[in-house]
Amino acid sequence: MKKKTLMGALSLMLVLLLVAAGCGTGTGSSTPASQSPASSTATGSSEASSATTGGENLAATQEIQLDWPATNFYSFDINATYCAEESIVFSHVLEGLFRSSADENGKQIYVESGCESYTVSDDGLVYTFKLRDNKWSDGQKVTAQQYVDSFRRLGDPRNAFDYSYFIDDMVGGKELYTMSAEDGDAAIEAAMENLGAKAIDDNTLEITLHSPAPQIISKLANIQMFPIRLDIIEKLGETYASDVNGHVFNGPFIITNYVKDNSMILEKNPDYWDAENVKLTKVTLTNVEDPSTEDIMFKNGELVCINPDGDYAKAYRDGSDAGDYTVVTPASAGVEYFFFNRRTASPSGVMESQKCRLALSLAVDRVEYTGSVLGSDIPAYGYVNNAFDVGTTNYRENVPEPLLDLQNEYNCDPEKLQALFKEGLKDLNDTRELSDITIKIIATGTTARHKQKQEYFKQIWEQKLGVKIDMTVFGDNTLYREARSNGEYDMGYISWAGDYNDPMTNMDMFLTTGQGTKFAGWSDEGAAEYDKLMAPLSTTVDPLERIKIYGEAEKWLVAEEVALIPYLYTEEVFCLNNKVKDFKFPSFGLRYDFTHAYVTE
């Protein structure tokens, strides 16, 4: 009896072994749904296609596959979303008043998509948008009221959406999103009614601002401000945010398949108003997490566009001469900077001295850091990158970077820098020697790139200023934030990417109402002073005038008060397969715009 059991078990194991061997060598005949052979698009078809665009032959199959960090895709509720990966999807399957894109020169533009045209009143306060005739995928018309519904829902304090402050510029916006959920339904609904957004008729939307804010256009290109369908939200209930089933679309593509944290398939929306100019029939978004996998798939043509970083970015730049792909670096919207603890008594005791802060800032050799240390990104002598416009006027072209002159004057010379630092100590009545001063920097990040940064700044400040640097690195973000909110630091650094195309998205950080006082160690007194510099904006409409005001404020922040040490503008590197054309890389809102992209042979 016992023997039989054992022999039975053994023979079962043998059978299983055979099955397993079958698993190992067998090849299925059919293609799994999650991984259709998108590579065919890149290799192209040998048949000559009759369709041509500007003398180029269109490939027979207009399908592409992109790498897409699906793990950052959290919600199908556009008002609730807060990640770049959500923007890429929604900007292509939904349509708001404007679409973030880039022109032939790669410059950020806002294309009128959901609106045909718009007018602004002379005082810059009333925007009237004329909507295009467009339909949702269930046949219903896109109406102005659906926009109003969206703005109100976004600001509703009961929903507690991350981007509720996007309605800040509208009349009654701040009053709405700063309410508490406990203020009662009646009060909240009254505030929603009072929001400065009105549907004049089905095709006319009017937005009223409390003070001039040309950045409203770029804010409206963010998916949180796209129209919504209250009837669908009600019908789907709890699954509206988590499930794609039942959703309707009004953009150039529709979502046909979604595997959570893995992949998504977009197909062309035949009912889209501009469908004849949408050439791609299918876009597969796949989560390829490992850079080496991405490399294999880009080289064999399965992925048409990738966003490499670190050593891979460098290798791709060096190898772009072969002509298989083009390296694109869109104008940057991100900046990295150090902030000072001005809220509590800092451990070193020197953070209150403007001269000490300035010496720290000028000791950083930005060209050396981005050039020979990192081999990437752009040296920053200001707080606002070259991507930013006010209206359609570029900011940086009109305002020189505030730190440039000072940096030239000091030229990272240790003697001059130490003299400046000592003056600062004198002002504070601090009699310590430089070598007795320890500055505590808190940081997170343990990747090679982070380590490089932490080591560089420790070394440069110890060398140039003769002070000691205590670099405390937290393996865990949450622990880092804990130390920061307890004020156990002198300095920390941060990487910031603008949400919309206006210097305000960086500059509002240091206002009293901004977040700088909460997590970048910024003092209330400093904020109050800065508020005054920024105040004239509320009555200024002219872009050049606004640029001037921003310019003064930036100069004060970076070179006079020294509220922060900007050291680099981040630079994104994209590689695009040369067979794919009209694939755009906007600087704001979303990474890719492939609405009008197509594949050539």
Next chain:
Amino acid sequence: MLKYIVRRFLEMIVTLFVIATATFFLLAAVPGDPLSDRVEKLPEETRINMYKKYGLDQPVLQRYVTTMKSMLKGDFGESIRMPGYDITRLIRETMPISARLGIQTILVGVLVGLLLGILAALFRGSWVDYTIMFFAILMISVPILIFALLLQKYVAGDLGLLPVIGWPSGSEQWFGGWEYTVLPTLSGCFTYIAMYARLLKTSMLDVVNQDYILTARSKGLSEPKIVFRHLLRNSFIPVITVLPMSIAGAITGSFFIERVFSIPGFGRYFIEAVQARDVSIVLGQTVIMSAIYVVLIFLVDILYTLLDPRIRLSGKG
């Protein structure tokens, strides 16, 4: 026997309760909460509203009571990081994928490992033994990630024999789409091959020196009979002991393999949920993982008696 099963069952419930409680308070003790990452850019008012929405403004004990109450009803609560998802839905959608990969990996890994172990033991001291043990040590020392990346680069990338990434879905979820599963299965099974080959060999060498094997030989039993009836059966006890750990580990997914081959499995959530302090998901995972372990260990205890009648189950200590 019945008494024993009832007792073990009650013990399981207590174990799970203790584990859930410990996990909850450990998570509460670690600084930070699931929202702190998201709210730092936000205005104060929005921040307060968000904390209220998820009940994170409540004191820890009150949250514990609420959590435990709903857990009794089988509701672990909605994920904060992934709206609309709770652990049940996450498992429903991702577990079959991880489970298939895990089962394939375990089958190949354990069976090949056991075969190699038997060979190494039977030919101990010969070149067969040395070769097998050399590769076993190599397979244990090299991280899974390296195998996965190398296989992917050479087999799928350069040679183009198999797909680089992907996983069967829909009707092919359990059977079919085999070409997608080859590399992930191979990458994962090396560790098991090495582990089980070494384990079984060591165990067999212990047994082979026992008196009863000598007795069997002197009785004139044939070599296959000695190996199958006496040697193997007695050597399997340590194998059976570690097997449930391997199975539970494998079917709940491998973070690295799923990552490299873009497999939409369960593995990643273990790490991500903890990093994000996504309490409901972490609790759910821990309790369910523990349940799988406890059940498997229970099954193994019963298996022991089949393999070795000297081990007896009893309701007493």
